[in-house]
Amino acid sequence: MNLLEKLRESLKKCLRVPEGQVAPVAIIWTDATGEWLALAPRLLAEIPEFFVYGDYQPETRTGPAIWLKCIVDRMLPEAPPNGTTPILYLPNVSRQTLRAAVDCPPQLAPLIELQYRGRVWHQSNGRDWTVPAFLTSAEGMSLDVAQDKRTEEALGRALTLLADADLKGFAGRRLDADDFDRLSVADPIRDLLQWLNSPELFEQSQAARWEAFRNRCRAEFHIDPNDGPEPAVRGIAEARHEFDSVWHRFCDTPSAYPGVTKLLRSPASLAIDASRNPAINASYEAELKKAIQALGSLEHKAASQKVFALEEEHKDRRQWVWARTEQSPWAMSLEPLVTLSKLSQLPIGGASVDAAATAYASGGYRCDEAALDALSRFRETTPESVIMKKAVRALYEPWLDSSARHFQGLVQKAGKITSAPIVGDRDVCVLFVDGLRFDVGAGLAAELEQRGYIIKQGFRLSTLPTVTATAKPAIMKVAGEFLGESSEDFAPTLGVKTASAPVLRAAMAQTGVEILAGSEKLFPSGTERGGWAEFGQIDHYGHEHPDDLARRVKTEIFNVADRVVQLLDAGWKQVRIVTDHGWLLMPDALPKVDLPAFLAETKWSRCAVVKGEAAVPSYPWQWNSEVRIASPPGVACFRSGEKYTHGGVSLQECVVPDILVTAGGKVTSASIVSIDWRGMRCKIKVESNDSSVVVDLRTNWKQPASSIVATTKKIGGSGEVNLVVVDDQHEGAAAMVVLLDTSGSILDQKTTSVGEKA
Structure with a gap:
């Protein structure tokens, strides 16, 4: 235990009162010679209820006696919350001074009565706690410290270093000036x-x-x-x-x-x-922001050329130190714009539906990925987000629209698109993720591969229209036959019932598929048809919060990956991830085209049931080829103001991921449950299926050389480790707690701040 931890423990003991007595309203810490003053900055930083007597400086929780009394009586906004007892540190004030009510200096008078409502922190002999007394007393650190003047001076010099030093190595021997001077040798x-x-x-x-x-x-x-x-x-x-x-x-x-x-x-x-010089960097940032703002008014070719020129001018700044302190957001955001500019030069081609879909799944989706990355760089409510949206639109929309028009021509020639329904396999759980667009699915596959799972990624074609009501029934083989008698909501019937989610699950269960409800981790019972589970909020979030979807996607990827791990840990040998449709996302809304109302029975943003001959492309409905579904050309919509939508014909809506995840042998899974700092000591609680998981603390989670702890540790059977940051230069710095398996692969990581209070 270090000095700071022991001090907090001692102050906590001071609050204990016998049953039936009123708890003290404050702890009074008198320090006649001010020898504890060097620790005040640390105590202020780590103990929110710690206050100091001195000149009025409320921002550092320092003030005169009357201010401290108001703090105790909860009369000021700086006061700690109810249930937390203030600690009043009085440097250069002795206990005897407060007790001498008649001779007490007027400036301390407001504190006199607090001795009786509060509790004075002192030794059992009634004296103030001095530093030497606390180190040597059995009530304190129980150390053997020499009592000479030279040792006392050395102890004063080393006090701030003793705050974090593990003093176990000092036990059992007499400590003198040389011991403390060795501690205080400065870096x-x-x-x-x-x-x-x-x-x-x-x-x-x-x-x-x-x-x-x-x-x-x-x-x-x-x-x-x-x-x-x-x-x-x-x-x-x-x-x-x-x-x-x-x-x-x-x-x-x-x-x-x-x-x-x-x-x-x-x-x-x-x-x-x-x-x-951060000022020079800030000047460059202002120039770059203005240049990116101008992209929104340029044609695609000019906008791309401008982005390439800006990259040459600003790419080196991503290596400057200011980028790591978030002072170069535009230089960092330029990177996905460069990727988007490169990938959007040529629309997706192909001589057939399958060829176009293959080209998209083989790398064309990275254009969508880059657009999402760029849109995620700023929060949706900021002016910077508005600038980025216009820049992304200038680079992204022409490629998106041209690719869609080419694909629509191929689909019209083919007459229909679909993929065969999945027949469940033994010990395989099919995980349905609503609206898992191909690029997001690729990110999910990469995340699972990073966690050590075996991934086989392919694609399927959705059905027309690309809405859940039509496309979800086509995924899994069920008992019975779907009929398209009514196309009002684009939903077929199964028997006499609309093919809603509960009806579909019941029909799958009839074929022997195990249905997992919610987050259930049902162990497979050996059925020949495997299992079915549903998870994810991508489509729901897109409809409700389109402006924030780009930032939300990463969270959804992690959540779905965790669900896959749960299923594999429960005993499923494989998890097959599927979806019903993808979607389009366009800042400031997709373009609008008109479909006369008299030509449509049902009209959604990207699809409509046609009454007669429509002036827009139309396709047969998946569940009744006599019913024609109109879809607007390119990426247009029948409704204005649509930012997130699906239902039409585009690669983003029609080409969906089909991901098979296999555990292989035993796959180690681990997650960080909690991180708790006590000074420079970090206590980490981990949940894992393997006691050999190693915990490290790094400034860069990808680089082992950036570790800032004396030694990494295995979690063992307890699932808890304590790591010590030996160099206090790292105090307050951003760091990453990293979990690693025996091969060094990263299982989980979480940001923390060195020395951060819980």
Whole structure:
């Protein structure tokens, strides 16, 4: 246990009261000599209910006595929530001062009565807790510390380092000044960055080491901190060789030093290397944003050429440190626009329906993938999202429309499209995912492959029209025959009942298919027809929130992959992922064409039942060839304002994934349940079917060399590990908890912040 953990434990014990007594309203922490003051910044950062007596600075939870009393009485917005007891730290105030009510200084008077409603944190002998007393007392750390002046001074210098140091190695021997000085030997690069990040706080917390810090800076960096941060900032910005190590350390964890970023943006930073000045990067970002905004008014060819030119100008900035701190969103967003520009040069061709579908499934879908990626870069409610939508439309719509028109011509020649229904197989569970478009299915296949499963990916053709009511009945072989007597809702009948989802499931069950309800993980009973399960919200979310669908897709991929893993873990040997139809997504709505009302009995956005001769292409209905289904040309709609829709004839709507997932041998599955920080120690709880799963903490989840812990650990039978970040330069930095199997493949990852409170 480290000093900080023991302090929190001791303060918690201070709250305990016998049954029947009222709990204290506050904990009073008096510190006559101010020797605990160096720990105040850490305590403020880690304990929300910690408050400090001092000048009025509510943003740092510091204020005079009357302000602290108002905090205790919940009269201010800064007060902690009910049920949480405030801790009032009083530097340079002794307990005796508060108890001497008559002689107590007026500025402390509001706190006198809190001694009786609250609880004073002190030793059992009634004295204030000093640092040496807490380290040596059985109520504290129970360490053997020398009682000489030199050790006391060394202890003061090392106090902030003791906060996180594991003191188990100190047990059983006497600790003297040399022991504590070894702890307080500073890392000059880290210290310089911490000073630049927050000069005043650093100088306050490291007052005892200030002269030593100055000496190291003069020797190693040829600057004197007494001259202020500007010389160091210039040295970093101008890429002087003595500051190379400082710059590289900053680049490792830039989010840990926001103050350094601010200084590098200042006029004092006249960077020779433009990549070292965030202000230059921001200027480039503004120019790029304006250029991308102009794409929306250009023809496809001109827009593509402009994107290629912008890429040459800005691609290097994706490697600058500012991209990792989310200060280069447009440089990062340019990447999928470049992919979209390249892939949209030629529409999908092919001499037959099968040839076109094969071309699309073999790589043409990546154009849709790039469009979704670009649209996902900004939240839908932001001005940046509006700019990106117009740029995507300029690059994407011409390719999408031309590809659709060519495919429609092929389908008209063929007269009809469909795929044979699936006949269930023993120990295979068919997982139906509504609206799993081919590109999203490819992303799902990649995710499952990343998790170690064997993937066989193919495609099927949906039916016409590409709506659930028509297409879902065509997926699975059922008992009975579908009839298209009424086309009002594009749904066939099965016997005398409309082929709704419950009717379809009942008909499948009659053939021996096991039907899994909801998230059920029914173990296969050995039926020859396998199982059927349904999962996913892609189509529902698309209709309800089209502007946010691009961002939602990744979440849906992870959710469906988790469901597949559940089924395989339950004993199914294979999971076959299928869907009913795909969809079109176009920012600011797809174009509209008119279909006279007198020509249609039923009209949806991308399909209509034709009464007579329609002026738009028409196709036979899947369940009754006498019924003609009109579909607008290209990617147009019969209704205005449609951003997300399906029902028509396009590769995106008609070519759907068919993915077979096999567990092979034993496949390790693991997921992160919780991450809990205590200082620089991270406790991770994992759910897994394999005790040999390894847990690591990395700044880059793909790179083992970016690990920031002393050693990785296996979860063992408990499913819990504790990892320690040994270098406090990483405090506050973004990191990834990573789970790995014995081959080093990543099973799960989750973002955290080093030292973050739960």
